[in-house]
Amino acid sequence: MDIRFLSTFIEVADTRHFGKAAENLFLTQSAVSARIKLLEEYFQTTLFIRHRNSIQLTPAGEKLLPFAHQLNATLKEAKRELQLESGEFVVCGATQLASELQLTQTLAQIYEHFPDWSVKAEVLTLEGLSRQLHERVIDLAFSSEPLKSEEVVSVPMFEQPLGLFASPGAPQEPTASDFVALDWGSKARDALSAQFPQLRDARLRTNSLRLAMASMHDEGGFVVLPINMGQGPANTLNLSLLHNFEPVTTTVFLNHLKTIKRPALNTVIDALFGAMN
Known part of the structure; x- marks a missing residue:
């Protein structure tokens, strides 16, 4: 049995709400429900009484709860001790x-x-x-x-301020078809959209710096980077700074x-x- 099933059971018992338990565990509600169902199948009993506006532990669920706490704590401690x-x-x-x-x-x-x-x-x-x-x-x-x-x-x-950089041979005006968009956060997106609204439809959107730089190496174009990455010895692509978004930074x-x-x-x-x- 997966130890995470017991953690899920404890969270549902504490919150008395599948949605809140899912939010606290960073899971979907269907994943929480599936874990509880598998746990009920393992113990061959019903653990929760599901009403429309409330969830209550069954007598079996009440009996399981202290064991779940104990097993959860013991297994975590065992893992830590072995490490x-x-x-x-x-x-x-x-x-x-x-x-x-x-x-x-x-x-x-x-x-x-x-x-x-x-x-x-x-x-x-x-x-x-x-x-x-x-x-x-x-x-x-x-x-x-x-x-x-x-x-x-x-x-x-x-922490570094961000700037818009262009590769050699890129058009004088930034275009969406030549833009590689990295997700630097909402402040950076707002600053970029305000200054260059045409870049909202980028040719590539990614959360990987390596992938973005590979695309710039192969196809050139425009990209927003930390200033220190686009200038100096680290600038192997010979990028030129078009616009400084300071005080917008990446952290x-x-x-x-x-x-x-x-x-x-x-x-x-x-x-x-x-x-x-």
Whole structure:
């Protein structure tokens, strides 16, 4: 049986609402319902009484609830202890753009300060990032916007103003058919639409910096990038700056839970912030 089924059961029991449980777990309501159905099939009993405007635990559900809490906590602790047994470790998660802008440098800092540690890194959606951080599956989360939670600390690690760049041979006026659109967030989209409304219909829309730069390399055109990427030695495509969107910036945030149960993880966070200063 998947441990996540018990976590879902606990969330529905706490909220007494499939929709709210789905929102808290960053799942669809149908996924929550399917997990509860599988759990009921496993125990061969009904766990919830579903009324139109309320959900109540059945007597069987009431009996299962304390066991679910105990099993959930025990399995999480067992996983953590087994990881600790193999040595110190840190698990990082990042959204696509945050991974390409900051994660490589951060991993290098971790290797430099903690050469004997085991490091795991994954690229996730923003919703998956938040869910896994709250479930303590990952220790550190990197995103292009702060995670909205009272349980999370979000600190900017990287911030750069954005600019519109053109490749050699691009038309003098930006056109939609020559534009590669990266998702830098709502502020960047608003600034771009106000200045260049014709770019709303881009030839390529992506959340991957690598894919955007590959398209620019193969086909040229226009792209919005952090200023430091489009200028200087890093500018291997010989891009020219057409428009500076400052003070509109792109930011990468380091997110971690306020309550950290592993003292060694605090050491990692301190080392990362120290490297930033």
